[in-house]
Amino acid sequence: MSQEANMRRVTAIKNGTVIDHIPAGKALSVLKMLGIGGDMSNPVSLVMNVPSKKMGGKDIIKVEDRELTQHELDRLALVAPDASVAIIRAYTVAEKLDINLTEEVVNVARCTFSNCITTNPREPLPHRLIVTSREPLELRCRYCGKTQDIEELIDNLI
Amino acid sequence: MPGLITMDDLTNEEIISILDNAEKLLPVARGEVYLPLLQGRILGNLFFEPSTRTRMSFETAMKRLGGDVVNLGDVKTSSVVKGETLFDTIQMVDGYTDIIAMRHPRQGAAQYACDSAKVPILNGGDGAGHHPTQTMLDLFTIRQSHGTLEGLNVVLAGDLRYGRTVHSLSHALVRFGCNVTFASPESLRMPEEIVADLKAHGAEVVETDDLLGQINNADVIYMTRIQKERFPDEDEYAKVAGAYKLQASDLDEAKAEMIIMHPLPRVDEIHPSVDSTRHARYFEQAFNGVVARMALMCWLLGVDVPEDINEKGVAL
Numbered sequence A: 001m002s003q004e005a006n007m008r009r010v011t012a013i014k015n016g017t018v019i020d021h022i023p024a025g026k027a028l029s030v031l032k033m034l035g036i037g038g039d040m041s042n043p044v045s046l047v048m049n050v051p052s053k054k055m056g057g058k059d060i061i062k063v064e065d066r067e068l069t070q071h072e073l074d075r076l077a078l079v080a081p082d083a084s085v086a087i088i089r090a091y092t093v094a095e096k097l098d099i100n101l102t103e104e105v106v107n108v109a110r111c112t113f114s115n116c117i118t119t120n121p122r123e124p125l126p127h128r129l130i131v132t133s134r135e136p137l138e139l140r141c142r143y144c145g146k147t148q149d150i151e152e153l154i155d156n157l158i
Numbered sequence B: 001m002p003g004l005i006t007m008d009d010l011t012n013e014e015i016i017s018i019l020d021n022a023e024k025l026l027p028v029a030r031g032e033v034y035l036p037l038l039q040g041r042i043l044g045n046l047f048f049e050p051s052t053r054t055r056m057s058f059e060t061a062m063k064r065l066g067g068d069v070v071n072l073g074d075v076k077t078s079s080v081v082k083g084e085t086l087f088d089t090i091q092m093v094d095g096y097t098d099i100i101a102m103r104h105p106r107q108g109a110a111q112y113a114c115d116s117a118k119v120p121i122l123n124g125g126d127g128a129g130h131h132p133t134q135t136m137l138d139l140f141t142i143r144q145s146h147g148t149l150e151g152l153n154v155v156l157a158g159d160l161r162y163g164r165t166v167h168s169l170s171h172a173l174v175r176f177g178c179n180v181t182f183a184s185p186e187s188l189r190m191p192e193e194i195v196a197d198l199k200a201h202g203a204e205v206v207e208t209d210d211l212l213g214q215i216n217n218a219d220v221i222y223m224t225r226i227q228k229e230r231f232p233d234e235d236e237y238a239k240v241a242g243a244y245k246l247q248a249s250d251l252d253e254a255k256a257e258m259i260i261m262h263p264l265p266r267v268d269e270i271h272p273s274v275d276s277t278r279h280a281r282y283f284e285q286a287f288n289g290v291v292a293r294m295a296l297m298c299w300l301l302g303v304d305v306p307e308d309i310n311e312k313g314v315a316l
Helices: A003-007 A027-033 A070-078 A150-155 B012-024 B053-064 B086-096 B109-116 B132-146 B164-175 B192-200 B212-217 B234-242 B282-300
Strands: A016-023 A044-052 A056-064 A084-089 A092-098 A104-106 A128-134 A137-141 B042-047 B068-071 B099-104 B121-126 B153-157 B179-183 B205-208 B220-223 B259-261
Touching: A016 A027, A027 A044, A027 A056, A027 A070, A027 A150, A070 A150, A137 A150, B012 B132, B012 B282, B042 B053, B042 B086, B053 B068, B053 B099, B053 B121, B053 B132, B053 B282, B086 B099, B086 B109, B099 B109, B099 B282, B109 B121, B121 B132, B121 B282, B132 B164, B132 B220, B132 B259, B132 B282, B153 B164, B153 B212, B164 B179, B164 B192, B192 B205, B259 B282
Parallel strands: B042 B068, B042 B099, B099 B121, B153 B179, B153 B220, B179 B205, B220 B259
Antiparallel strands: A016 A056, A016 A084, A044 A056, A084 A092, A104 A128, A128 A137
């Protein structure tokens, strides 16, 4: 199926953000990471498991009337490091943004190790995960040093 | 603030320099010379879980150097039981002291404290994580016996999964080019991420469940206690623990200079018959905790250890 056909599965948006090239099946995690749920009024369109030349399969998200910030998008590095992001204004692409995987992922997810000091929710310091490898993605908790399971990390999003 | 949380906080050169200072401080640790290098300094001992040797040797080290110690005391009667966070406890003790030694049941607690404090933190054990001050006294003991840290064959045996002393020690040994062999039951193997780290440093790591087969080639055998509570039932424990016991008759073919170490307390893993052999070093090792911790506190507080201890100090 053509790229155009994929994009037309949902209507073009007038203003907002389009996140393309999300790994197939990860769109719901991306929404969770962006804090986009049923309690917001902006229309959100979701396309999952559509064919992609580059990725085999992919998901796409369109969020209307909201321009996601670079800081919000960088949170996605854990699940969609290669996603492409476009800010749409008046039906045209006004800006293209990249998702940056920083050396340290701060306050995005809690360490998954059950005996880590950070499991006490009252401890006030930020949750800090150090990126020890980019390909494949590997993170360790700054405090306990445990290597994190990425799927479990997504369950631990803040 | 700099602290000692894992052995990665020290370069090899710093390790050697601290061990050299520890050696100079031996007469002070033995009580032969009084040298108040840390007079006016206060150590905060924060032990959130039981400790005998680590807590007492920190206290002895500070007092032998003329400083003083305040203790958290029993956790059950401290504000921790009222729900105080570690962050808040550290803020308080930070104001009372010049340096903090701590042990905590949660992994990562020492790094967390270090990120919260203005005074240096010495990690005296965090969960099953690290115990670098123990590693420093272990390295001191190995160097004292063998004259070097480099190229030795070291066997670490027993509970390698939960034993934090062996986690820190194995990292340090590999950095000095030692050959490490891990002898443990299958269920208590060294954690995969530590083995991966060691291999990334270029180490050849041997893993085995046969301790006795490693004795003849070893320069150091480092025993650890296998804890009953790690096993689902007593029979399973008895079966496994039985294979990790040393007695004097096992050592007939050992190298003459081979040493046996143990972080203590021991239960059954080293038979008392080993105590009187030339190989036993665990009691000296426990004493060495005092000099190692003296040297570490001097290093973290920026206090130089003089070459001529006997002239600078007062003979007792």
